Amino acid sequence: MRSKIVAGNWKMNKNYKETKVLVKEIKKSIKRLPLDNTRVIIAPTFVNLSIATKRAEKSAIEVVAQNMHQATNGAYTGEVSAEMLKSIGVNTVILGHSERRTLFGETDKILTEKVNAALENELEIIFCFGELLEDRKSDKHFEVVKSQLENALFHLDALAWNHIVLAYEPVWAIGTGETATPEQAQEMHAFIRKLLQEKYTTVVADNTSILYGGSVKPTNAEEIFSKEDVDGGLIGGASLKVEDFTAIIKAI
Numbered sequence: 001m002r003s004k005i006v007a008g009n010w011k012m013n014k015n016y017k018e019t020k021v022l023v024k025e026i027k028k029s030i031k032r033l034p035l036d037n038t039r040v041i042i043a044p045t046f047v048n049l050s051i052a053t054k055r056a057e058k059s060a061i062e063v064v065a066q067n068m069h070q071a072t073n074g075a076y077t078g079e080v081s082a083e084m085l086k087s088i089g090v091n092t093v094i095l096g097h098s099e100r101r102t103l104f105g106e107t108d109k110i111l112t113e114k115v116n117a118a119l120e121n122e123l124e125i126i127f128c129f130g131e132l133l134e135d136r137k138s139d140k141h142f143e144v145v146k147s148q149l150e151n152a153l154f155h156l157d158a159l160a161w162n163h164i165v166l167a168y169e170p171v172w173a174i175g176t177g178e179t180a181t182p183e184q185a186q187e188m189h190a191f192i193r194k195l196l197q198e199k200y201t202t203v204v205a206d207n208t209s210i211l212y213g214g215s216v217k218p219t220n221a222e223e224i225f226s227k228e229d230v231d232g233g234l235i236g237g238a239s240l241k242v243e244d245f246t247a248i249i250k251a252i
């Protein structure tokens, strides 16, 4: 079901103690906010998912994972499976983040396997994708985004889309301080929704939440979120400070 979402991707930040502190601070600061149809999500590192989940109890905060392995179990040193996430009460996983693609070699094929494994284990997916700067400069951004979605998600049936949230993150805007303009975000989100309509149905297109990610800050969040097809944000750096994260939640 389409909802407004503000999700904080903590990446490789916050140790055990810092995680407890930040969850507590967010819990306190959003307590009296009228969240209505807005989901507040945080994605700490694997080692801190358990404590974050415990500390987020009795609050609106949902704790999700940043990644998972596609296999059920076995000889995959250093990896974490979908079933393991479920077993500690994590129900959502971020897949396809550009850092996973570029730094850890995750291809569309690997992502397809991860998507399938997540859905088999009844995990919701926040699926990230987005073009590189050279793609945009050479006017290939629509083509690139289309192929990322087609390659990893378009084998799914319409029902599976009840468990998918999309996060458009132009790589050139991640951690750079350079944000897509609200118009650029809207243009791409509308394009994505049209793809969903053509491949599936208007219902799937209308019910899928599409988030924008890439240097979202308290100063630009409201304008980006005001766009018709932008349902919220996937926030990196600004999700690590309670004041900034709260201000972004308020902007939605």
Ligand code: 13P
Residues within 6 Å of the ligand: 009, 097, 169, 173, 174, 175, 176, 177, 213, 214, 215, 216, 234, 235, 236, 237, 238
């Ligand atoms: P920044 O908000 O730090 O640019 O990171 C965006 C991001 O990668 C969220 O997943």
